Amino acid sequence: MSSITRLLSILDLFSETRPFLSAEDVGAELDCSIPTAYRYVRELVDAGLLVRFAGGDYGLGPRIIKLDYHLRVSDPLLAAGQPVMRELSEHSGFDIVMSRWYGNELVDTHRETHDTSLDLRYGRGRPRPLFLGAASKAVLSTFPKAKLAALFDQYPDDIAQSGLGATLEDFRASLLKIRRAGFYLSRDELETGVSALGSPLFTDDSGEAVGALAVIVPTQRLEFANLERLVESVKEAAARISQRTRAVIESRQSGGVGSPNSASRARKSA
Template sequence: MSSITKLLSILDLFSQARPFLSVEDVAAELDCSAPTAYRYVRELVDAGLLVRFAGGDYGLGPRIIKLDYHLRMSDPLLAVGQPIMRELSEHAGFDVVMSRWYGYELVDTHRETHDAALDLRYGRGRPRPLFLGAAPKAILCTFPKAKLAVLFDQYPDEIAQGGLGATLDEFRASLLKIRRAGFYLSRDELENGISAIASPLFTDDSGEAVGALALIVPTQRLEFANLDRLVESIQEASARTSQRTRAVIESRGTGAVASSHAASRARRSA
């Protein structure tokens, strides 16, 4: 592991259960000397990524908040999706959540709230289980076989506990059914009393989803809801978000190419 990787890995040591760390904690976790740990921590403090408290412990710094703001402002999927999610929430009468798949983590990036009394266990930035609930299954069903094989090698127990099969063939078969349906309905999978209907989100034409939109429905209300209408609504919102996001990304790429060509012409004329 390189020095920069070790340094940045310190940020992963913080959690809701462990919001503060000492230099000794960092040294123990990284299996390095106290002077090395102190040097790493000091560099993160200088960068604003950590802050030192009076007792000598360290916590996440203000730069994290600024980076989160820039991420929210620069993410085209989020920028495009927010008004569509708001419209869907108002029309359907339920909360709408956007989830994103990052490497081997799934996190919620935005929630449009219709029922303020609905207390969800997971929120923006808190990693969710990869194989439980509507959002991950709506995403996983679009992954290529090779990627699913890698996931199965790493998480066979979690996949089985998520009801997706005890073998790789069963895993693929379960996801193929979801893919053919174009959505996934979970009932009390992630939280008791909470159901969700999710549809995948795409940012290019690869066919591999990067996230999902989900309608969050209290399970007791699901039997009285028009399920077909809800499925149609979430699929339409996901498709519209995906299409508009691709257009934004493509326009950015076209603009960058045009700027590059203009710069080249300027250099030649000079």
């Protein structure tokens, strides 16, 4: 592991249950000397990625907030998705959530709230379980065979407990049904009393989803909801967001407004 990788890996040590760390904690986690740990955290403090508190512990710094802002304004899926999500929330009367798959994590990136009394356990930035819930299963259903095999090798127990199958063949067969349907309905999988309808989101024509759009429905309201209409609504909204995202990406790649090429041309003409 390179020194820069070790340095940045310190950021992964912070979590909801462990928001503060000492240099000694860092040294123990990275299996490095205390002087080296102090040097690492000082570099991260200088970069604004960590901040030192009076007691000597360290926490995540203000640069993280700035990076999150830049991520939100530059994410083409968010740019294309937010207006559609607002529209879907208004028409359906339910909350709408967008989730993105990063590496081997599924993270919520945006929520359009309709029911302010609905307190969801997961929110922007908090990873979801990989194999539970409408969003995760909608995304997984689009993955190629090799990627599913790699996930099954790594998480066989989690996959079996999620109801997706105890063998790779069963796992793939379960996801193929979801893929053919174009959506997945979860009932109380992540939170008691909370169900969701999820459909995959795409940024290219590879057929592999990068995220999912989900309508969040209190389980007690499912029997009164027009599920057929909700399914068509979330599938149509996901398709529109995917199409608009492709257009945004193509525009940026061709030097449209907001692309690096357009910014460079503007500087040269100034």
